Amino acid sequence: MPILRLQALYSLNFPKISRLLTHPARCNYPAQRALHIVIPGNGPSWPETHLTESYIHNPSQIPFLSTTLGRLIEYQARTIGDRVGFVVAFQNIRKTYAQFSQDASDLANGLVSLGLQPGDRIGIWGTNSYEWMVIFFAASKAGLILVNVNPAYKVPELEYCLNKVQMKAIIAAEGVGPLNYYDYFQKLHPEIHNSAPGNLQSTRLPHLKHIIMLTKTPEKFPGTYSYDAVVSMKRQDNVREVEKRTKLLQSDDAFNIQFTSGTTGTPKGASLSSFGIINAAYFCGHRLGAMTKTKAMVVPLPLFHIFGCVGNLLISCIFGMKCVLPSPRFEPEAVFKAIQDEECQSISAVPTMFRDLVNHPNLANYNLSSLNVALMGGAPCPPELLKALNEKLGIKQVAAGYGATEQSVATFFGILGDPAEISTTTTGYPLSHVEAKVIDVDGRIVPIGEKGELCTRSFGTMLGYWDEEDKTREIIGPDRWMKTGDLAKLTEKGYLKIVGRAKDMVVRGGENVYPVEIENVLLEHEHVLDVHIHGVPDDRLGEEICAWIRLHDHAEMIKARDELETALTEFVRKKLAKYKSPRYYIFYESPLDIPMTPSGKVKKFELTDMAKTRLGLGGKTTFQSS
Known part of the structure; x- marks a missing residue:
């Protein structure tokens, strides 16, 4: 069904709105707020959803924002102009x-x-x-x-x-x-x-x-x-x-062009509207308790990336929060100091950043007691990381999200208060007004719990790739459903489980193997700090599984390499089918050893070529990641 844009009800062109819509019987508006926004009261930790097929629509009585960034910041200047909203620690700047x-x-x-x-x-x-x-x-x-x-x-x-x-x-x-x-x-x-x-x-x-x-x-x-x-x-x-x-x-005009990472071919410029990015930030902020749970957000993420500028800066602005930049680029101690000095309640980062924070040797030197919410993009929060965030950073609530540049940041996000078995295995529940489905190769919706390609239809879907109509039509149909290229499953409650990228899948002896499944298991091992799984050519099976492993104590553990490889293989086989255990292990010491796109995605096709050289394997790379 088409998404209704209730713009007339929610324009920022006039100072007052006579009636605000929210979830029935759950109105709980704070005495002060930055915009005429709807703040739902506390609801259940998860929706009462029982799906039988892999389609979900999350309707909402919260209307859309219809404005632009220029009008948004001017409204905030008129209504909360004396509030400090922008702090850049390394430039010694504080601005209202x-x-x-x-x-x-x-x-x-x-x-x-x-x-x-x-x-x-x-x-x-x-x-x-x-x-x-x-x-x-x-x-x-x-x-x-x-x-x-x-x-x-x-x-x-x-x-x-x-x-x-x-x-x-x-x-x-x-x-x-x-x-x-x-x-x-x-x-x-x-x-x-x-x-x-x-x-x-x-x-x-x-x-x-x-x-x-x-x-x-x-x-x-x-x-x-x-x-x-x-x-x-x-x-x-x-x-x-x-x-x-x-x-x-x-608000519907093109405002922002962000180039996709482009692990294959040339990058494509996703054209985004003010309507898309503002409402993506708005509904993410609702989901994450902005305004009611957070007054200051520390931002270690790069602003050039959609997660940084929309998922952090724009959320902060819409909800009248304080946006704190600790450093030009990610530096753990600068993050700690910013949290301590500005009493930040929330932090957004990707799993690699969080691992660097919880494992930093000087962590204990800082007072991080103000932190209570962590927002994680790109993957579910692994159980061992959830435990470390709680024990070392004092973070009680973690929400993982799923999205893409083409979706104006996110279409799924976790619900604060979700039990650990949900937050550690899924990347959230659809945002308000979002539709999602999982389809087979023929485009048919699959039964609940089955794998297929994830498609979304939402207010945040890009206008298209700049000057590339053919590329746009490849992923967005005339019905505005967008093919994500991600393999996924929906649970009966409507939560999303990403299985992997369609082009990352390893086909071993006719069996489809999804790297993320093996990566999540190996991350549970006490000696594994990070891991990347991909396929390499094999004469008999077509492809074999290769694991790049970063250890907590590389110098010590690598002395007993053979025993370590055996232990890792046995660890995987206790939790997964035997055919999913890696055949090859490559141990590396620094994150810089792994080829990445400029926005931090692993170039698995390059990793495959590197592995073939190290392992002396022939053949050509059989897949590439996009």
């Missing part, structure tokens, strides 16, 4: 909602002065910073389409991204780690140092006219503007133009 909104308006004014027109694409290229957050909202106020550029991109990736979306301007940091971004620009435009700022003429970058550097030493970057210089270009006669653009931008 009113100050932040003004900073976004000033930057939007400067961008208008550069001659950028509504609908022009502007990129942001850099690690987490206060300026990154300002740009996110300033682009909306100026009517521009913001393009998130991965900080790890090299020259070919940058060139592809700039030209694919015909980027008119880009705001860039000086670099990250050993990467010097200005050097990259020089390779693409050798005459940049002789060019006048704002008038770039490059054969390789024909659409790019403005490079704006996040720097305090602009003299080092000829041919570019500095961020501060653009802000200083604001003019009084542009104030009305910014106000006009803020009002004219529609």
Whole structure:
């Protein structure tokens, strides 16, 4: 059934709403809240759902938000303007909602002065910073389409991204780690140092006219503007133009382009609307108890990623929380200090980050007693990690979620209070207004509990891949059902279990083997810190199973390698069928040994090629992960 957009009931264009809808008999509105939002009271820990087939729709009486980021931040500035909402520890910055909104308006004014027109694409290229957050909202106020550029991109990736979306301007940091971004620009435009700022003429970058550097030493970057210089270009006669653009931008218009990780082929630019990302953040925030359980959120995730900018920054803004950036990139001790200093109640991260936090040698030096909620993306919370989060970080409630860039962040999220057997084996229950189904190869819905491809239909589904209609039609049908490419099962209560990526599946002697199932078992072993499973060629069986293992105490454990491999194999066979036990083990010491996409996904096809070389196996890689 089509999703109804109750926009007229929920517009932020007027100050009061005469009637708010919520779950019947569960109204429990707080005395103060940042928006005219609906805050449901505490409900049961899990829904009373009993499915017989793998289709679910989670209807809701909570209406949608119909607004844009520019109007959203202006509303917050008017209503809770004196509340501190943005803290960047490493830059020593603390800003109220009113100050932040003004900073976004000033930057939007400067961008208008550069001659950028509504609908022009502007990129942001850099690690987490206060300026990154300002740009996110300033682009909306100026009517521009913001393009998130991965900080790890090299020259070919940058060139592809700039030209694919015909980027008119880009705001860039000086670099990250050993990467010097200005050097990259020089390779693409050798005459940049002789060019006048704002008038770039490059054969390789024909659409790019403005490079704006996040720097305090602009003299080092000829041919570019500095961020501060653009802000200083604001003019009084542009104030009305910014106000006009803020009002004219529609919530259904394209606002944000985020490139998929692209473990195979070139990345695709997912075009997202304000309506999609704002409501994705809004309903995630509801599910996670935002406003009622959380006043401050620490954000170690990269903002360029959908989980960072929508699943953290935007949730914080909608619910009037304090968003705390501890460091430009993930640093465990910076996270600890931010939690301690700002008394953060919630933290969002991926499982690898959480493992680094709970195993950090200096953890005991910090007071983390304020923490009570952990949000985990990308996978269920393994039992051993759930226990460690509770015992070492004092976190009592953990919710795992499932989503993708193409879904504006998430379509499933756990319910706080779920029992451990649910939070450690599933990635949540559908968000409000979301439909989901699991289908077989013929497109038919499978019985409950059977494996198949997960499809979703929701308000957050992307508008499409930028300038790639054929690629869009491959995954989104005319009925707006989106094929995720993930193999999954639904429980009778409607919770999601991800089995693996369709292209990650190992076919061993005719048996389908799903890597995530083996990975979850090995993570329960006392010596295993992290694991990655994939297939390698085998003359007799077609494929065999290979496990890359990172140990808690590598130097000591590796001395008895043969015994360790035997113990790991026996451990797997006690819990899974014999054919699912790995044939090969490769032990590694550092996360840097594992090839990853810029957004942190394992490149399993590269891992397979690396394993074939190490193990002396022939044949070609039989699958690739996307």
